[in-house]
Amino acid sequence: MNAMHALKQHVQPLVEEALSELGGDPALVERLLQPAREADQGDLSLPCFPFAKTLGKAPVAIAEAMAATIKPHPSVLEIHAVNGYLNIRVDPSWLATKLLSDGLDNGMERTPRTVLIEHTSANPNGPFHVGRARNAILGDTLVRLHRLWGNEVTAEYYVDDMGKQVAVLAWALEHLDEAAVDELLADREGGNPLWSGKPDHQRVRWYQAAQRLRKESEEAANIETAIGELVHASEHGDESVLASFENAYQPVLDGMLETLARLGITYDRFTKESVFVTNGDVAQLMEELGALEINGVAENGAQFLDLGARGLKGKTEFFYRRGDGSSLYATRDIAYHRWKWSKCNELINVLGEDHKLQAQQVGLTLEELGERRPEVMFYSFIKLPEGKMSTRRGNVVFMDDLLEEAREQAAAVVTDLRPEYDEGTVNTIAEAVGTSAVRFNIINVSPEKGFTFRWEDALSFESGSAPFIMYSHTRACSIQKRVHDLGVQALPSPPVPTVDAMPEGLVHLLRTLAVRDDCLEKVIREHRPHLFAEYLLQLSNAFNAFYRDCHVMESNEVNMFYFAVSELARLTMKSGMEALGIVPLTTM
RNA sequence: GGGCGUGUAGCACAGCUGGAUAAUGCACCGGCCUCCUAAGCCGGAGAUCGCGGGUUCGAAUCCUGCCGCGCCCGCCA
Numbered sequence: 080m081n082a083m084h085a086l087k088q089h090v091q092p093l094v095e096e097a098l099s100e101l102g103g104d105p106a107l108v109e110r111l112l113q114p115a116r117e118a119d120q121g122d123l124s125l126p127c128f129p130f131a132k133t134l135g136k137a138p139v140a141i142a143e144a145m146a147a148t149i150k151p152h153p154s155v156l157e158i159h160a161v162n163g164y165l166n167i168r169v170d171p172s173w174l175a176t177k178l179l180s181d182g183l184d185n186g187m188e189r190t191p192r193t194v195l196i197e198h199t200s201a202n203p204n205g206p207f208h209v210g211r212a213r214n215a216i217l218g219d220t221l222v223r224l225h226r227l228w229g230n231e232v233t234a235e236y237y238v239d240d241m242g243k244q245v246a247v248l249a250w251a252l253e254h255l256d257e258a259a260v261d262e263l264l265a266d267r268e269g270g271n272p273l274w275s276g277k278p279d280h281q282r283v284r285w286y287q288a289a290q291r292l293r294k295e296s297e298e299a300a301n302i303e304t305a306i307g308e309l310v311h312a313s314e315h316g317d318e319s320v321l322a323s324f325e326n327a328y329q330p331v332l333d334g335m336l337e338t339l340a341r342l343g344i345t346y347d348r349f350t351k352e353s354v355f356v357t358n359g360d361v362a363q364l365m366e367e368l369g370a371l372e373i374n375g376v377a378e379n380g381a382q383f384l385d386l387g388a389r390g391l392k393g394k395t396e397f398f399y400r401r402g403d404g405s406s407l408y409a410t411r412d413i414a415y416h417r418w419k420w421s422k423c424n425e426l427i428n429v430l431g432e433d434h435k436l437q438a439q440q441v442g443l444t445l446e447e448l449g450e451r452r453p454e455v456m457f458y459s460f461i462k463l464p465e466g467k468m469s470t471r472r473g474n475v476v477f478m479d480d481l482l483e484e485a486r487e488q489a490a491a492v493v494t495d496l497r498p499e500y501d502e503g504t505v506n507t508i509a510e511a512v513g514t515s516a517v518r519f520n521i522i523n524v525s526p527e528k529g530f531t532f533r534w535e536d537a538l539s540f541e542s543g544s545a546p547f548i549m550y551s552h553t554r555a556c557s558i559q560k561r562v563h564d565l566g567v568q569a570l571p572s573p574p575v576p577t578v579d580a581m582p583e584g585l586v587h588l589l590r591t592l593a594v595r596d597d598c599l600e601k602v603i604r605e606h607r608p609h610l611f612a613e614y615l616l617q618l619s620n621a622f623n624a625f626y627r628d629c630h631v632m633e634s635n636e637v638n639m640f641y642f643a644v645s646e647l648a649r650l651t652m653k654s655g656m657e658a659l660g661i662v663p664l665t666t667m
Numbered sequence: 668g669g670g671c672g673u674g675u676a677g678c679a680c681a682g683c684u685g686g687a688u689a690a691u692g693c694a695c696c697g698g699c700c701u702c703c704u705a706a707g708c709c710g711g712a713g714a715u716c717g718c719g720g721g722u723u724c725g726a727a728u729c730c731u732g733c734c735g736c737g738c739c740c741g742c743c744a
Contacts, residue, residue: 111686126686128724138724162687163724202744242744310743381742393670394740401742408744432738435671459672459737467737496706512706524680527672529737536679536693540706543680543692550706558703613681616691623707632703645703667706 082177082593083122086169087112089154090123094165097149101141103130114594121159121166122590128163138163156578169593171586175575178592179643183650194230195419196222198429199339199346200237202244203332205283206274207339207478209521209532210461210468216521217458218429219344220608220659227658228603233423236346237415238332240324241313241353242408246306248282249327251289263288267473274479279334282327287470314405316357338478342514343660355414361406364414368399371447377402389443397440409437413444416453426453427606431460432527456606458526464533476532485513488538489546493667511662512546518660519545523612543616545661551619551626552656555649556665558631562642565635569646573639584621584628588644591621592651608659615655622648 091112095105107129115124127138127145134141142160149158149165156170198218201211222234239245251260264284274280293302312320339345355361365382368374373385379402387395399410419426430438435457442452461468468475490509493500500508520537524530540546562569578586598614601607625648631641656663 110684113686115687120687124687126725128686131724164687239744244744377742379742383742391670398742403742405742407742432672434739436739437744439671457672462737492706497704528680529673531679533679539693541693542707544706546706547692550704554704554707561703609681613691620691626703627708630703634702666704 081596082174082181083114083169083597085177086154086174086593087123089152090167093150093152094125094145094167097145098130100148101130101134101136101144103134103141114597115166120161120164121168123167123169125165125167126163127165169590171578171581171589172575174589174593175640175644176572178589178647179572179575182647183654189229192230192425193233193423194225194425194427195233195235195423196225196427196429197235197237197419198222199344200239201335202239203328203335204244204248204286205331205470206277206279207335208468208470209476209478209481212339212342212478213458213461213521213530214429214431215339215344216342216518216660217456217526217608219339219342220518220522221427221429221456221606223658223660224599224602224608224611227654228599230425230603233347234345235348235350235419238328238349238351240328240351241310241321241356243306243310244286245324245328246309246313247289247293248286248331249324250302250306250309251285252282252327253323255285255288260284260288263291271477271480271483273483274477277334277337277479278330279332279338280477280479281334282331283470290471311403311405313353314356316353318357321353321357338482341482342478342518343662350415350418352411352415355411355418356406360414360418361411364417365400365406365410367448368410368444373447380404384444384447386440386443389447391439391443393436397444399444409440412437412441413448416441416445417448417450419453420450426451428453428455430455430457432457433460454606456526459529461521461530461532464531468532481517481537482514484534485517485538486510487513489513489516489540492540508664508667511664512540512549512667515545515549515656515661516540519548519612522608522659525607525609545659546667548615548619548652548656548661549664549667551622552649552652552663553665553667554626555622555645555652558642558645559649560665561632562637565632565637567637567642569643570639573643575640582628584624584626585641585644588621588625588648591618592647595651595655611655612659615652615659615661618648618652618655622652 091108094112095108098108099105108125111129112123112125115121127141130141131138139160139162142163142165145165146158146160154170154173156168158168159166196218198221199215201207201214207215219234222232225232264287270280293299296302309320313324368384369382371384373388375383375385375396377383381398381402382400383396383398385395386397397409399407401407416426428438438455445452463474463476465474486509489512490505493505493508516539517537595614598611602611625644629638629641631638631645653663
């Protein structure tokens, strides 16, 4: 469907030729000839200002001269010189023919890449709140977008199954009972009773109770020692301790995954951090690091790399080995990355902005070892209007609660709009609308931007939201169903009308369909899913204009060309929605 | 203090490898259901692009200084 790319291939030589005749440098055309910023001005546009000096002519005159001399081509409808710009407008008939013959398959020669995307990897110690879930939603969307682009993707969750957080949980489950936990957390608001049986919500109370004891009780020092011993044992690969950790966290992780599954998020593989300790990779790695030129040793025998020598600013010492010889989280992460590289030819991590420094350290160390550094999509945290999200202070929105609220609100809207629907239908639609709206609300903003969560935005079902896209899609589905019911089959290459017979909404839709691959390509290259969300909004909008201007059916007569365009748009919307995790309902 | 990121209409957000009148949604004002689902469509109003310098034919975009906000600167994870 890369019709705009094809257009440029046709047009560029003609523009270069015209420019050469005037004495300009044709080598500049490739870069300068780009999609027009102003949609009403054309499809491709060449600013003529850079040629003014060498040609000794005004840009306006250059553009006019080129417009007059450029050779015609079937793909080009018209060429105008405006204010020093050469504006080229695609012939919509040519475009329609091209789009319909290419179909969803964009016909570009691409070798699919093997991509490993690690995302979420949240500590399994409690339920997702909206802030932690941003990682999973962005990561899963990236996975889906890569699949749409034709890449082979493995989505991976790195399970932090050792270290302090799990140790605290395991300790709590071992040493506290229900009554003790209740007492320790007595001053807290009770959570939503809906989740009282969900293990992530249950067990996080044990974790929180233990956190209190660690800070506030008289035995704090003893507890700290006990937990320290557990951590130490896990870092040395003690199997019984690791097994007790797993018993502690696995139900929590299952509960967390249940929440994500509701959002359509699943993983192909879970890799446990402890694996790299028990299989010897970490020991081997530390040995190699110790032999590096930039290795340093502290007084107590701890070892670090001097990454300042490799351009790292700020704190330059990167410790990878403690004085007692055990590894650190980042060390294991490096071992994990080497393993990941053996499984793919492209590696992407989704990380919170708090991991930027560590990602630098891991990346530089990998390069020092002769490996490539992974690509990273960083995202900023989600705040609440009241400030930073914090479970401890109760300033938190749980994903489970948000999804429930979203479903209820959506159900209210459906019941209001479609009173004839039965309860089952309402629930199906409400669940789809609710989860899709929540996802879209997070995908829609650029990852590096701080984000303030507001209920009214998350639950907005109007223009600029997932339900808007979903609704446009159901219109296309409705058309398909009606045509199908008439017993009419789509034609592979229907007669394409001339430009004069094409309403504005149709032309706009064709041009929007034509730029999908350019958008997707950029999204994949730059890890910026929000641009595709933006595109899908535009496409839905364009479809609505087409729907307004072009009636596929007039008194049971099917316009085969309109139907073909409608179907192409429907399938493009559907695949795009799936790539964003929006549920493509056929009716709503 | 140092490093990284961010600042665009009342609110939210796009545009940032320099290019024409800064896009979109919410909220606000007005219009459209004898016609494929009005969760829609059309029109209107609303912006000193944080502030000051610089580079350029041209700056929201690049450079620089300042200001606000966020994150990081553990032999934690």
